[in-house]
Amino acid sequence: MVSSTNTQRAPRLRVLLSIAAVAALAMFVVAAGHAWAAVPERLSVTFVPSPLNVPTIVETSRGMFQAAFPGTEIRLPEINAGPKQTEAMAAGEVDIAHCLGATSAILAASEGLDIRILGIYSRAPRAFMIFARDEGIKTAADLKGRKIGGPKGTILHQLVAAYASSAKLKEPDYEFINMGIPAAAAALSNGSIDAALLAGADAYRAMEGGFRVVADGVGLVDATTVIATTQKYLDDNAGTIGRFLEMHAEALEYMGKNHDDTVGLTAEAVKLSAEAVEAMYGWYDFSAEISASDIEELKRTQEFMLENGLQRNRIDIESIIAGQ
Numbered sequence: 001m002v003s004s005t006n007t008q009r010a011p012r013l014r015v016l017l018s019i020a021a022v023a024a025l026a027m028f029v030v031a032a033g034h035a036w037a038a039v040p041e042r043l044s045v046t047f048v049p050s051p052l053n054v055p056t057i058v059e060t061s062r063g064m065f066q067a068a069f070p071g072t073e074i075r076l077p078e079i080n081a082g083p084k085q086t087e088a089m090a091a092g093e094v095d096i097a098h099c100l101g102a103t104s105a106i107l108a109a110s111e112g113l114d115i116r117i118l119g120i121y122s123r124a125p126r127a128f129m130i131f132a133r134d135e136g137i138k139t140a141a142d143l144k145g146r147k148i149g150g151p152k153g154t155i156l157h158q159l160v161a162a163y164a165s166s167a168k169l170k171e172p173d174y175e176f177i178n179m180g181i182p183a184a185a186a187a188l189s190n191g192s193i194d195a196a197l198l199a200g201a202d203a204y205r206a207m208e209g210g211f212r213v214v215a216d217g218v219g220l221v222d223a224t225t226v227i228a229t230t231q232k233y234l235d236d237n238a239g240t241i242g243r244f245l246e247m248h249a250e251a252l253e254y255m256g257k258n259h260d261d262t263v264g265l266t267a268e269a270v271k272l273s274a275e276a277v278e279a280m281y282g283w284y285d286f287s288a289e290i291s292a293s294d295i296e297e298l299k300r301t302q303e304f305m306l307e308n309g310l311q312r313n314r315i316d317i318e319s320i321i322a323g324q
Contacts, residue, residue, distance in 0.1 A: 039069045040240050046085050047076035048099040049269055050181065051127050051200020052280050053225075056098055057269045058251045058262060068247040069240075081180065083153045086113055095233050096244060101155045102224040103310075106302050109320045110313040114231040116322045118245065119288040121225040125217030126283040128159050129203045132195045132214050133188060140167035140215070143195065149177045149184040150197025153310070155223050156181075158301065160197055161308050162220040170308065199223075201270040204280055222297045227288070234322065252286060290321060 065074045082104025088094035099121045150156045188196035217223045255262045267277045305311035
């Protein structure tokens with residue numbers, strides 16, 4: 001269990017430092033020439049409780065959506081896979097993707113979706129992992145000829161591709177099988193795949209179950225997730241976006257000031273012990289400000305996807321960031 005005082009303080013400090021950045025972005029939306037609008041009749045925001053998406057859990061558990069948008073019909077479709085989130089945004093079924101993998105945001109933009117990144121949701125390279133049950137899988141080279149399960153077009157997909165490439169391996173040197181995180185965990189358990197791509201609570205359960213961590217994202221991917229909408233929705237509903245960002249800032253403030261309660265809410269939501277959540281909490285940086293290093297990481301992510309055939313069309317990364 002991660003229990004040192006410094007480790008426990010780190011998430012508090014990071015979320016407190018991010019509050020001003022989120023509030024500033026909310027005010028930018030207003031300053032862009034839009035009045036603070038009345039609450040919308042309907043708001044659809046993706047609900048992604050895993051891997052360990054603490055702000056979302058705090059916002060839903062504490063009724064923050066209802067407080068920020070009184071009288072609004074709040075829809076929180078649970079869509080974990082990034083490509084499914086962007087498909088729903090393209091179809092007009094989702095207004096805001098709340099915790100969207102940066103890989104998915106870039107891929108959607110490269111295929112023509114007018115996506116706009118409003119802020120960073122989290123950075124968590126330690127939370128994204130490759131697991132194996134076979135003692136013969138210890139290095140990237142050992143992935144050759146193996147069956148690997150995980151969600152396609154996501155941070156986890158990028159992770160395994162980056163790790164494999166360190167041994168000069170690419171698909172089809174190994175067999176990548178597209179499946180969700182829970183399905184990958186189950187497939188690893190029953191032996192139908194050799195390695196699984198897992199994150200957050202599922203990764204913690206796998207570790208507790210005795211499966212070996214072959215690699216995590218440190219040094220391979222920043223594992224950046226973002227908050228995003230479309231340019232059309234931003235143009236038509238700037239006030240709603242401003243309200244949403246203020247609500248998110250309030251959640252981050254609550255997390256910074258109420259650590260123990262935040263851990264308890266999260267433990268209940270992901271069905272793990274408070275000790276398990278405490279062990280994972282330090283893996284995440286929830287500061288929302290988009291820094292210069294974040295933009296550089298987004299550019300590196302695009303280059304990697306282009307080089308590995310995961311992306312067809314190059315885009316201007318800065319053009320998909322709101323306010324740039």
